[in-house]
Amino acid sequence: MAFTVERDLPPIQEVLQTYPAMPEVVEQQRESIRRILEGKDQRLLVGAGPCSFFPIEAGVQNAKRIADFNKRFGDVFYFIERVYSIKPRTNNGWEGIQFNPYPNKPHNGGVNIVEGIYATRSAFHQVAPHIGVMDEILNPDLKDYFNDLLCCGAIGARNACAMWHRRAAGGMEFPMGMKHDMSGDLKSAVDGVIVAQTPGNHLILQMKQQSVSGNPHAFAILRGSEANGPNWEPHAIGNITDMLCDAQVKNPAVIVDCSHANCIDRKSGEKTVEEQMRVLRAVVKNRFDYPEAYRHFRGIMTEVFTLPGKQKAGPDMNMEGLSITDPCIGIDNAESLFEELADYVRQRG
Numbered sequence: 001m002a003f004t005v006e007r008d009l010p011p012i013q014e015v016l017q018t019y020p021a022m023p024e025v026v027e028q029q030r031e032s033i034r035r036i037l038e039g040k041d042q043r044l045l046v047g048a049g050p051c052s053f054f055p056i057e058a059g060v061q062n063a064k065r066i067a068d069f070n071k072r073f074g075d076v077f078y079f080i081e082r083v084y085s086i087k088p089r090t091n092n093g094w095e096g097i098q099f100n101p102y103p104n105k106p107h108n109g110g111v112n113i114v115e116g117i118y119a120t121r122s123a124f125h126q127v128a129p130h131i132g133v134m135d136e137i138l139n140p141d142l143k144d145y146f147n148d149l150l151c152c153g154a155i156g157a158r159n160a161c162a163m164w165h166r167r168a169a170g171g172m173e174f175p176m177g178m179k180h181d182m183s184g185d186l187k188s189a190v191d192g193v194i195v196a197q198t199p200g201n202h203l204i205l206q207m208k209q210q211s212v213s214g215n216p217h218a219f220a221i222l223r224g225s226e227a228n229g230p231n232w233e234p235h236a237i238g239n240i241t242d243m244l245c246d247a248q249v250k251n252p253a254v255i256v257d258c259s260h261a262n263c264i265d266r267k268s269g270e271k272t273v274e275e276q277m278r279v280l281r282a283v284v285k286n287r288f289d290y291p292e293a294y295r296h297f298r299g300i301m302t303e304v305f306t307l308p309g310k311q312k313a314g315p316d317m318n319m320e321g322l323s324i325t326d327p328c329i330g331i332d333n334a335e336s337l338f339e340e341l342a343d344y345v346r347q348r349g
Helices: 012-018 023-037 056-073 113-127 140-149 163-169 186-197 234-246 273-286 331-348
Strands: 044-049 077-082 132-136 152-155 176-179 202-205 208-211 218-222 254-257 297-305
Touching (some): 012 113, 023 297, 077 331, 140 163, 140 202, 163 176, 163 202, 186 218, 186 234, 218 234, 234 254, 297 331
Parallel strands (some): 044 297, 077 132, 254 297
């Protein structure tokens, strides 16, 4: 039982010089999200993209398609791209391009965080000029490699109650979504928002004691629970909204993740594309029928890739944009669905 040092990480400045920052573009994307979370912009935020960002080339092309949605539906929605580079696992499994950028090459791949850092930075750099980049913040120690290209981040359900992650969210320079835990306990998301918004909290990052300013744009994300069912319905949105308001958080805001445990089909017990589309449609349309519950509802997350469904990673896998983790809505179906919903929102005013 021991730790083995396998390699040193690359110098931060070397990575940043290879794929330079674009501060004006990214700050404009961040400000657009802040305005939505504050209720100053009535559009809905949409975090759309693959469950996991692989293959990178297909992911970039998919991001460009979603960027076009901002041109067509930008009066109703503001789209950002899920460039999820790292995957927390309930059990063992592929951990995303940040750890292993070659899941299709089992003999030549494996964990190589040095290559993963460059692959992740490259993906962000290719996507950011077209559409804002969102990623899960699983390892805050690596933040200086990536954060200048992110417009939004999230703390996932498996780390929702971790003090380190909650406090790290309070130091990020962009809005941070705080999910509830795997059980679906709404209070865990509210507590996460409270901690992330609190200034002065301390943590150890990069072998240094650091304090955070507090993040006034930390918001709650509902993603359902595999054990206890979905929580995308109006009563769940209303409940967590009341909890955020009672806690007097700044800019109370709720996002519904239409994937994960919110898209489990009741008959099959599996996550399905069809259920995700049904939930997405219902969440957007319910906004008009439940105004009190939805008073601080600010948007949705959804998993979208070039092709619908999913596959297993391997040497013979499809490299054209078919998910190797959770099933995703195909980009053509997503385009049709958002066209339908944009028309619906325009008609309802």
